[in-house]
Amino acid sequence: MAPVTLRLNGIRLEPLTGAHETGLGEAASDGQLWDTCYTAIPRPEEAADYIRLALETPDRTAFAVIDEASGKVIGSTSYYNVLLPERRFEIGYTWYGQSHWRTAVNTTCKYLLLCHAFDTLGFQTAGWCTDILNKRSQRAIERLGAKKDGVIRGDRLRGDGSVRDSVVYSMIRSEWPQAKAALESKLGLA
DSSP states (O other): OOOOOEEETTEEEEEOOGGGHHHHHHHHHTTTGGGOTTSOOOOGGGHHHHHHHHHHOTTOEEEEEEETTTTEEEEEEEEEEEETTTTEEEEEEEEEOGGGTTSSHHHHHHHHHHIIIIIISOOSEEEEEEETTOHHHHHHHHHTTOEEEEEEEEEEEOTTSOEEEEEEEEEEGGGHHHHHHHHHHHTTOO
């Protein structure tokens, strides 16, 4: 997917670049997020490596999440596993500083990404994949209107080297209008 800047409700998603290194490190420090075994959130001193890996991954379009009021980086999210012939993509590598949890930030970001992919680019299927231990992420994905497809056992290695099971979700184009209306209602756009 080509880089694009998306904005709504004081949140801006802009293509992740090296210029976001300091802000990304500060956002990760908001709650010492790197301490969770089931997410890939960088330590502040690893922000440059995180950005480099995001930019070098061929099927990933990474974004910095910006609070427009303060101009600060508050997290990151990505399109990844983009399959153009199948018109399928996944949303992931999503994290926000802890002070932005349980706010409208995640709903806003996912709404922007889904609108762009389904409404502008004409994609058919959105997917999500999260660690079976990450219950907070699973609840957030389900609140978007995604359907749980199942569990892939022994799917990946965690940062600590343990093997994780992954919970996978999807949303298809025909489900998007209903999910979109629900998200618009949650965001006060309806």
